Amino acid sequence: TPLNHFPTQECTAREVTFTPTRGTEVYLRFRAEPGIAQGVNYFVYLDDVSALQEFTSGPIYTQPVVEVYPNPVTDFLNLSYSGVLSDIMVFDRQGQQVPRQDIIVNGNSLDMSGLAFGEYTLKLKIDDKVESIEITKK
Structure with a gap:
């Protein structure tokens, strides 16, 4: 706390709660605008900033983004x-x-007849996300 500064009733307290989309990065930005009074210092206090990751008690079922078949x-x-x-x-x-x-x-098919027998990794870029799938060539 700066010297000789005491919060007044004009101080604003804000609480923000949000739930981001799963799998996205979140950036927090705190911005303070200059006050309107000349020669007056304005202060921003950040307190009790926390991030909470909640877990569900039951299984989460999601539909796969990509399916490949037959494999092998x-x-x-x-x-x-x-x-x-x-x-x-x-x-x-x-x-x-x-x-x-x-x-x-x-x-929607890959001609893999020209590949040698063995194990391969197929990487598909779908909606800017890369899905990796192990496939076997017989």
Whole structure:
């Protein structure tokens, strides 16, 4: 507390409670505007700022953002997703990205017949979020 400063009745106390959308980052900004009286100092006190993450007592069931089938795949891997698909990447077990010409995108399916047998990671960018799915090529 600054010297010789005592809160007056003109001081404003505000309580703000909000629930952000799950999975989003939250930034808090505190802003103070200059007062109207010349030569008067205005102070902002922040007290009891807290963040609480609540847990539910029961299971939360969410619908998957993306589904792929069949898995294991032999030739064509079908994609079912909600949202805007903006990128598709396939990585082998060594973490190397499979060249695009080795997978052909045809609507909602991937032609994976040109890939060698083995395990792969499929990464789909949907609505600016990356979904990773392990797939097996037979």
